[in-house]
Amino acid sequence: EPEVTQTPSHQVTQMGQEVILRCVPISNHLYFYWYRQILGQKVEFLVSFYNNEISEKSEIFDDQFSVERPDGSNFTLKIRSTKLEDSAMYFCASRTESRSGNTIYFGEGSWLTVV
Amino acid sequence: DAKTTQPTSMDCAEGRAANLPCNHSTISGNEYVYWYRQIHSQGPQYIIHGLKNNETNEMASLIITEDRKSSTLILPHATLRDTAVYYCIVRVFGAGSYQLTFGKGTKLSVIP
Numbered sequence: 001e002p003e004v005t006q007t008p009s010h011q012v013t014q015m016g017q018e019v020i021l022r023c024v025p026i027s028n029h030l031y032f033y034w035y036r037q038i039l040g041q042k043v044e045f046l047v048s049f050y051n052n053e054i055s056e057k058s059e060i061f062d063d064q065f066s067v068e069r070p071d072g073s074n075f076t077l078k079i080r081s082t083k084l085e086d087s088a089m090y091f092c093a094s095r096t097e098s099r100s101g102n103t104i105y106f107g108e109g110s111w112l113t114v115v
Numbered sequence: 116d117a118k119t120t121q122p123t124s125m126d127c128a129e130g131r132a133a134n135l136p137c138n139h140s141t142i143s144g145n146e147y148v149y150w151y152r153q154i155h156s157q158g159p160q161y162i163i164h165g166l167k168n169n170e171t172n173e174m175a176s177l178i179i180t181e182d183r184k185s186s187t188l189i190l191p192h193a194t195l196r197d198t199a200v201y202y203c204i205v206r207v208f209g210a211g212s213y214q215l216t217f218g219k220g221t222k223l224s225v226i227p
Binding site: 089102 | 157160214216218219
């Protein structure tokens with residue numbers, strides 16, 4: 001069964017450093033998403049991406065965050081200057097665009113620990 | 116998207132059916148009911164979705180009331196591996212990014 005894959009599974013970084021989280025969405029999918037979950041809290045939407053541009057973003061997704069689809073297969077989330085409060089699990093997700101296939105599928109996540 | 120209400124937690128004996136309720140009294144005509152679960156901080160896993168008819172797949176059944184104001188997810192024979200947080204989400208089905216809004220869900224504990 002096709003799946004969304006994410007790397008790294010866990011990353012520890014120092015405050016102020018840049019981090020790039022990578023995702024390979026399911027191959028025929030056209031909509032891409034990033035969510036995050038701070039330990040013990042709800043899963044929160046960050047951003048959606050379609051046709052090489054951001055289609056929707058939340059208040060969390062400020063100027064420190066950016067997304068990119070550099071090569072037609074990877075989808076990345078960059079945090080420019082990490083803060084302690086960016087420590088969370090980050091989930092990538094994707095879905096196709098069809099009347100029969102509208103389900104969003106999630107990856108297993110990347111744990112980011114900012115120290 | 117319409118708001119949903121779920122119990123905070125439930126227990127179920129292993130091998131019995133787990134019935135997880137969800138209220139979505141403000142659901143609109145073009146919104147579907149989706150169920151996801153999250154096993155111990157893994158990525159949310161899609162279970163099932165429906166509009167107004169009852170649905171069944173290899174994982175679960177979804178029963179939606181006629182007025183569509185509530186639904187029940189049924190895991191017919193719960194196992195220990197079904198212990199997870201279950202999320203009921205209503206969402207428009209169609210073109211567009213239509214992201215999911217997660218609530219706190221129901222923490223289901225399957226007991227041996």
